[in-house]
Amino acid sequence: MKRTQRRALGLAATLSVAALVTATVTASAGTESVSQDGEGYYQVSLEGNRSLSQLKATGADITRATSGGAEVATDSRGAQELRDRGYQVTYRSSLYAPVPKQATRAAAGTYYGGYHTVAAHEAHNAKVAADHPTLAKVHDIGDSYLKTTGKGGHDIQAVCITESADKACSLSTAGKPKMVLMGQIHAREVSTGELAYRWIDELTTSADPEIVQLRKTRELWVIPIANPDGVDKVASRPDRPISQRKNMNYTSADEAKCGGTSAFRQAGVDLNRNSDLAWDPNEGTACGQTFPGVKAASEPETQAVQGFLAKVYPDKKDDDYKAAVKPGASGVFLTLHAYGNYVIHPYSFTNTTKAPDAAALKTLGKKMTAFNKYRLGTAGETVGYTAPGGTDDWAYGRLGVAGYTFEVGGSSGTCGGFFPAYSCMDGFWEKNRGAFIAAAQGAADPYGQKG
Ligand SMILES: [Zn+2]
Structure with a gap:
């Protein structure tokens, strides 16, 4: 043309x-x-x-x-x-997808047709632990930015599910192999917290023999909302959620300086650019969506998540990110994002340094994509851009944990983008339930899987 x-x-x-x-x-x-x-x-x-x-x-x-x-x-x-x-x-x-008018204010604790607010997630976590005292335990793994500054905010919660949770789930490397699933580190990626919510229900109530076996043999940790301050912001406009991706640390620039808040310009720090592996100060400016913060792991949410992962996973990696994992490495980590229908394995910070265990990471990744049919690869091979300072790179590069990013949902239509209609959740769950189970099964020996 x-x-x-x-x-x-x-x-x-x-x-x-x-x-x-x-x-x-x-x-x-x-x-x-x-x-x-x-x-x-x-x-x-x-x-x-x-x-x-x-x-x-x-x-x-x-x-x-x-x-x-x-x-x-x-x-x-x-x-x-x-x-x-x-x-x-x-x-x-x-x-935005069209939201039926009667659904927008349907149930208390929901927004945008049914997505759960942070308060509703917290009530859900508490109820699950109360209903299943030997199966589930809730831990506070650290404070959100607003909580650290006395402006409201939240504890960041991690739910641990396993048989005899009352004796296990002790925030230590001891015991069963660990699988951690995390949602909504990017607040506006609303389907991801919802998948975490359903995963908690599945793990605590299902009689499926595969799930029963996982409860016996794994510690299954779920952080449904890694960025609760951001999710409060998203849900504060229930019919047309605010496009807040980052946390609510406005020290470097506030909304006035950024000219409002939208997908165009927004205050806060991108928590998935803030981890201290390959942190890049040039990743974005203060009002940009990928602002990495003023230094690596500057944000309380990052410190909470990194601190938690370092407590539950045995460290099986030299600090040199170019080194392969050591023998005996265990554990799988999933961080849920939207969108694009991808399963992404390390490294995401670079297109030039291949993860030394890339082949094994692909073998386990294929067991997940066999269920959700997403495309598997590094960030460069999938989304087409690099993402330095991401949580999955950190888990693999620092601890030797098999870390993956799921990008949930397509790129267009009612079930695409950051704000799919709530009616899309059943489809997302059906696709990903098997992938989550495959990840949990792989946690005992993630690098020893047979293709
Ligand atoms: Zn994301």
């Missing part, structure tokens, strides 16, 4: 978005399928000598590399800023 034709198409798309946005404002306050500020997914074409890293340097929230460019989550202002810099930007779809 000629450049002028493409320009014309881009302009047409821009105009049609403007028309849609106006229509929503004037005619339809109910369905909110296109938000007033144009928050949505946009295609940015990279032509000539423009690169992904140049686009990243603008602070754009790149959600994935696409053929001919990248997809970014932004709003009308962000799209215009990119156009002013000479990028060709085309609106693709809204951030």
